Amino acid sequence: xxxxxxxxxxxxxxxxxxxxxxxxxxxxxxxxxxxxxxxxxxxxxxxxxxxxxxxxxxxxxxxxxxxxxxxxxxxxxxxxxxxxxxxxxxxxxxxxxxxxxxxxxxxxxxxxxxxxxxxxxxxxxxxxxxxxxxxxxxxxxxxxxxxxxxxxxxxxxxxxxxxxxxxxxxxxxxxxxxxxxxxxxxxxxxxxxxxxxxxxxxxxxxxxxxxxxxxxxxxxxxxxxxxxxxxxxxxxxxxxxxxxxxxxxxxxxxxxx
Amino acid sequence: xxxxxxxxxxxxxxxxxxxxxxxxxxxxxxxxxxxxxxxxxxxxxxxxxxxxxxxxxxxxxxxxxxxxxxxxxxxxxxxxxxxxxxxxxxxxxxxxxxxxxxxxxxxxxxxxxxxxxxxxxxxxxxxxxxxxxxxxxxxxxxxxxxxxxxxxxxxxxxxxxxxxxxxxxxxxxxxxxxxxxxxxxxxxxxxxxxxxxxxxxxxxxxxxxxxxxxxxxxxxxxxxxxxxxxxxxxxxxxxxxxxxxxxxxxxxxxxxxxxxxxxxxxxxxxxxxxxxxxxxxxxxxxxxxxxxxxxxxxxxxxxxxxxxxxxxxxxx
Ligand SMILES: Cc1cc2nc3c(=O)[nH]c(=O)nc-3n(C[C@H](O)[C@H](O)[C@H](O)COP(=O)(O)OP(=O)(O)OC[C@H]3O[C@@H](n4cnc5c(N)ncnc54)[C@H](O)[C@@H]3O)c2cc1C
Ligand SMILES: Nc1ncnc2c1ncn2[C@@H]1O[C@H](COP(=O)(O)O)[C@@H](O)[C@H]1O
Numbered sequence: 001x002x003x004x005x006x007x008x009x010x011x012x013x014x015x016x017x018x019x020x021x022x023x024x025x026x027x028x029x030x031x032x033x034x035x036x037x038x039x040x041x042x043x044x045x046x047x048x049x050x051x052x053x054x055x056x057x058x059x060x061x062x063x064x065x066x067x068x069x070x071x072x073x074x075x076x077x078x079x080x081x082x083x084x085x086x087x088x089x090x091x092x093x094x095x096x097x098x099x100x101x102x103x104x105x106x107x108x109x110x111x112x113x114x115x116x117x118x119x120x121x122x123x124x125x126x127x128x129x130x131x132x133x134x135x136x137x138x139x140x141x142x143x144x145x146x147x148x149x150x151x152x153x154x155x156x157x158x159x160x161x162x163x164x165x166x167x168x169x170x171x172x173x174x175x176x177x178x179x180x181x182x183x184x185x186x187x188x189x190x191x192x193x194x195x196x197x198x199x200x201x202x203x204x205x206x207x208x209x210x211x212x213x214x215x216x217x218x219x220x221x222x223x224x225x226x227x228x229x230x231x232x233x234x235x236x237x238x239x240x241x242x243x244x245x246x247x248x249x250x251x252x253x254x255x256x257x
Numbered sequence: 258x259x260x261x262x263x264x265x266x267x268x269x270x271x272x273x274x275x276x277x278x279x280x281x282x283x284x285x286x287x288x289x290x291x292x293x294x295x296x297x298x299x300x301x302x303x304x305x306x307x308x309x310x311x312x313x314x315x316x317x318x319x320x321x322x323x324x325x326x327x328x329x330x331x332x333x334x335x336x337x338x339x340x341x342x343x344x345x346x347x348x349x350x351x352x353x354x355x356x357x358x359x360x361x362x363x364x365x366x367x368x369x370x371x372x373x374x375x376x377x378x379x380x381x382x383x384x385x386x387x388x389x390x391x392x393x394x395x396x397x398x399x400x401x402x403x404x405x406x407x408x409x410x411x412x413x414x415x416x417x418x419x420x421x422x423x424x425x426x427x428x429x430x431x432x433x434x435x436x437x438x439x440x441x442x443x444x445x446x447x448x449x450x451x452x453x454x455x456x457x458x459x460x461x462x463x464x465x466x467x468x469x470x471x472x473x474x475x476x477x478x479x480x481x482x483x484x485x486x487x488x489x490x491x492x493x494x495x496x497x498x499x500x501x502x503x504x505x506x507x508x509x510x511x512x513x514x515x516x517x518x519x520x521x522x523x524x525x526x527x528x529x530x531x532x533x534x535x536x537x538x539x540x541x542x543x544x545x546x547x548x549x550x551x552x553x554x555x556x557x558x559x560x561x562x563x564x565x566x567x568x569x570x571x572x573x
Contacts (some may be wrong), residue, residue, distance in 0.1 A: 094366050117507065123369040125406070128325055128357030137437035138325065141350050143500065157500060158350055161446035165323070167438035177507070178494055219366045219401070223381055223394040231532055231551040236544070239558025244566035247538060250554045254536060256458060256482065256515055257571070
C-alpha cells in the first residue's frame with residue numbers, strides 16, 4: 001500500500017511574519033517548519049502502511065525549503081516530492097490544489113492524506129479541491145481512520161457528533177488534530193532522513209502553466225489591509241478571597257443572575 | 258447585485274443557524290435563492306422563505322452519500338442557467354466540502370474565513386488574520402460567480418415573515434468515482450442544556466484546570482448559569498473533553514452575552530473564537546496572561562479557589 005501525505009511547510013506560528021501593506025504580500029524570510037497539523041497525517045500514514053507499505057510526502061513551496069520535509073522524513077516517511085518554483089509565490093488554495101494534484105497523480109497512491117486545514121492559511125479547501133481534481137472520493141474531518149479490504153473506514157466529525165463513513169480506495173482523507181499522537185523523530189530517524197530521496201520538480205515538470213498559479217493566477221485580489229477594531233481591557237483585580245464576589249456582582253449588574 | 262445563492266443546511270426540516278445568518282446578509286445584497294441537499298426541502302421551505310429566500314433549489318436525498326461531490330455537481334449543472342453572482346457557504350463540515358468541489362468545477366477561487374461582506378460594485382469579503390488583529394479585504398477579479406465561505410456568527414439571523422420559498426429539484430449528475438464514500442451510521446453526542454454556539458452564557462476551561470477531573474467545575478458553573486461549557490484546544494487535544502467543546506479558530510465561534518474563561522491563557526487562535534462575546538470574564542493566575550487584554554473583568558487568581566467559591570455562593 002502506498003500513501004501520499006500532503007505536508008505544508010509554514011513560518012513558525014510563534015513568529016508568523018507580517019503582511020507588507022505596500023506590496024500586500026506576506027513577509028516571511030524566516031525558516032519554514034512542518035505545519036503541526038500535517039504531523040498528524042504523517043503519523044496516520046505511518047501507522048496505516050505498517051512494515052511493508054510506502055509513505056510519500058508531497059509539498060509545495062516557492063523557495064526550495066526542505067526543513068519541514070526533513071522533519072516528516074525523520075518521523076519515518078520513505079521519500080518526498082517537493083514542488084518548488086519561484087512562480088508559486090502568492091498561489092491561492094485552488095492553484096495549490098492543482099499543483100499538488102498533478103504531483104500526486106504521478107505517485108499513484110492508494111490513499112491521499114491531508115490535514116483539515118493548515119495553520120497559516122486555514123482555508124480548509126485544498127484537500128477537497130485535490131480530490132475533485134483527481135476525481136477521487138473523499139472523507140474530510142476524520143477523527144479515526146482504518147483500512148480493510150480495499151476500503152477506508154472513517155469516523156467523520158459532524159456538528160452533532162460523528163458519522164461512520166466507508167469509502168473504496170483510492171481515496172482522499174483529511175485528518176483532524178488528535179486522530180493519532182504524532183511521534184517525535186528519533187536520532188536514528190533524523191540521520192536516516194538525510195539520505196532519503198527527495199524529488200524536486202518545477203511546475204513545468206508537472207505540465208502546469210505559470211498563468212494558473214502565483215498572485216495573478218488566483219482570480220482574486222486583496223483590496224486593503226487594516227488593523228481590526230480593538231477590544232478594550234476592563235478591570236483586572238487580584239483575588240484576595242473575594243474574586244468570586246466580584247464576579248457575582250458583575251453578573252448581577254448584567255442581570256444574568 | 259442580481260441573484261445570491263445561499264447553501265441551506267437543514268436537519269429534519271429545521272434550518273441551521275448559520276444558514277439563517279447567511280440569508281439575513283444575502284437579502285441585503287440581492288435576490289436570494291437557497292441551494293440544498295436532503296429529503297426535507299419541502300419541510301424547510303417555510304422557514305427559508307420567512308428568512309428571505311424566494312426559491313429553494315434542492316438536489317434531494319443523497320442516499321447515504323456525502324454532500325460535497327453531490328451538491329457541487331448539481332450546482333455546477335445549473336449555474337449557467339441560474340446565473341448567481343455570488344454563492345455563500347457557511348464554514349461547516351459540509352459547506353467546506355461543497356465549496357471546495359464547486360470551485361474546481363467552476364475553476365473559480367474561494368474567499369474563505371469571511372466575517373463580513375461588502376457590496377462595493379462587486380462583493381468584497383472581509384477576513385481576519387493574525388488572530389483577528391488585522392482585517393484583509395479581498396475581491397474576485399474574474400466574472401465567475403464569487404464563492405465565499407463565511408464564518409458562523411458573522412451576521413445576525415432575523416425573520417422577515419416572507420412567504421414559503423418555492424421548491425424546485427435540481428438533478429445530481431452521475432458522480433462516478435467521486436461519490437463513492439457512503440455514510441454507514443450516524444452518532445449524536447448527547448448534551449444537556451443549550452448548544453455551545455447558541456448559548457447566552459459560555460463557561461470555558463483550559464489547561465489551568467490542571468487535570469481532566471477538574472473540568473466538572475466548568476460544567477457545574479455552566480449548568481448553574483444556564484449556559485454551555487466550552488474548552489481550549491489544549492485540553493481537547495489532551496483528551497479531557499470532546500472536540501465539540503473546542504472554542505477558537507479550529508473550533509466553534511461563540512458570541513454569548515457572557516463568556517467566562519477559566520485557566521485559559523488567551524492564545525490568538527482561542528481569542529478569534531470568542532472575542533465577539535458581549536462581555537468577557539477571565540480567571541487566570543498569571544497577571545500577564547493575554548486573555549486579560551480583552552476581558553471586561555479579570556480576576557488574577559487560582560481557578561481551584563475562585564470556581565468552587567463561586568459555585569458555593571451561587572448555591573446559597
Ligand atoms: C493552527 C492552530 C489552531 C489552533 N486552534 C485553536 C482553537 O481553535 N482553540 C484554542 O483554544 N486553541 C487553538 N490553538 C492552540 C492555541 O495556540 C493554544 O495552544 C491553546 O489555546 C492554549 O490552551 P490553554 O489556554 O488552555 O493552555 P495554556 O496556554 O497552557 O494556558 C493555561 C493558562 O492557565 C493558567 N493557569 C495555570 N494554572 C492555573 C490555576 N491554578 N488557576 C488559574 N489559572 C491557571 C496559566 O497561567 C495559563 O495562562 C491552535 C493552535 C494552532 C497552531
Ligand atoms: N503548499 C502545500 N504543500 C503541501 N500540502 C499543502 C499545501 N497547502 C495545503 N496543503 C494541504 O492541505 C491542507 C489544508 O490546507 P488549507 O486548505 O490551506 O487550509 C494542509 O494542512 C495540507 O495538508
